[in-house]
Amino acid sequence: MSLDWIYYAISWILLTWHSAWDAIGVPVGAVIGTNFAWILSIIFLVVTVRVILFPVFVKQIKSQRAMQALQPKVKELQEKHKGDRETLQKEMMELYKKEKANPLMGCLPMFLQIPVFLGLFHTLKRLDPANQGKTLYGWSVDQFQSASQAKLFTAPIAGKFGSTADELSRLGATGSTVKIIAGILVLVMIATTYLTSRQMILKTGWAEDPQQRMIQRLMLYGIPASLLISGAIFPIGVIIYWVTNNLFTLGQQQWVLRKFPPPVTAKKAVAPAAARNPVQPAKSGGLFGRGKAAPPAPVKAAAPKVAGPKPGAKPVNNPKKSRPAKRQG
Numbered sequence: 001m002s003l004d005w006i007y008y009a010i011s012w013i014l015l016t017w018h019s020a021w022d023a024i025g026v027p028v029g030a031v032i033g034t035n036f037a038w039i040l041s042i043i044f045l046v047v048t049v050r051v052i053l054f055p056v057f058v059k060q061i062k063s064q065r066a067m068q069a070l071q072p073k074v075k076e077l078q079e080k081h082k083g084d085r086e087t088l089q090k091e092m093m094e095l096y097k098k099e100k101a102n103p104l105m106g107c108l109p110m111f112l113q114i115p116v117f118l119g120l121f122h123t124l125k126r127l128d129p130a131n132q133g134k135t136l137y138g139w140s141v142d143q144f145q146s147a148s149q150a151k152l153f154t155a156p157i158a159g160k161f162g163s164t165a166d167e168l169s170r171l172g173a174t175g176s177t178v179k180i181i182a183g184i185l186v187l188v189m190i191a192t193t194y195l196t197s198r199q200m201i202l203k204t205g206w207a208e209d210p211q212q213r214m215i216q217r218l219m220l221y222g223i224p225a226s227l228l229i230s231g232a233i234f235p236i237g238v239i240i241y242w243v244t245n246n247l248f249t250l251g252q253q254q255w256v257l258r259k260f261p262p263p264v265t266a267k268k269a270v271a272p273a274a275a276r277n278p279v280q281p282a283k284s285g286g287l288f289g290r291g292k293a294a295p296p297a298p299v300k301a302a303a304p305k306v307a308g309p310k311p312g313a314k315p316v317n318n319p320k321k322s323r324p325a326k327r328q329g
Helices: 004-024 036-069 071-080 085-099 103-125 141-148 165-171 175-204 210-233 236-259 271-275
Strands: none
Touching: 004 036, 004 103, 004 141, 036 071, 036 103, 036 236, 071 085, 103 210, 103 236, 165 175, 175 210, 175 236
């Protein structure tokens, strides 16, 4: 299957935004070693894609809410069919179908962005002055030359951490500069990728369903770890796209989670009562899930109880009261 339609679409969005910034008056030449017109074009490629995918993101949140509401039933099925994995999976699929919940919906927005990532990766990878196909995918020769010379702090957006010396010489860059800028961006990309997944898990909690929990762990740890290796082959422009996309996701998730907070489950409903227990102080966490424990409330010493007389027992006279009063005289 040809992916040319993706390359044409990504190129059209990039070139359209570049023309818009040029018309507004953003300098085409380098300022502080940066060609801001092309950097802004990549950033607003993210904005364009995310605006298009916003309805899908809302469906993702609704699906996650439905999955959360089903957690008590899922737990019942797990207890009922403990040791029978085949029956458990069958019952859970029937439950999801009946309640119209899709466990894979949480990954759909990410999957839909993969073609965009591949299109941008291919487009920026072509920005080599030695490339003969400069007018491919709707580019003009001038636009191609301008993009191939575009830089971020003197590092070309088509360069990557693993660029060869010949590639860098054609792009007019040095290996040390590209490695420093690309290395910093890769670390930022890994950190923001981790935080986007961490933010959602902190707000919604770990899933009871083993399949969902496995997906959460993959999103939280697997993908950021893989970027440590794959980031070396990403052009700097692609890393800019990824970081911008992560920052957009952080802001969008924060807004949606505030506007549509997770449902309060029975487990969460007892939290206020448990918080009153001085043995288990409540914790407050932020984006990183860390926070200081609240100090336990002071406990007043209870007054000693005095045992009353047993039923049927003879009353015991108080010796002080039984003494006769002294006569005065």
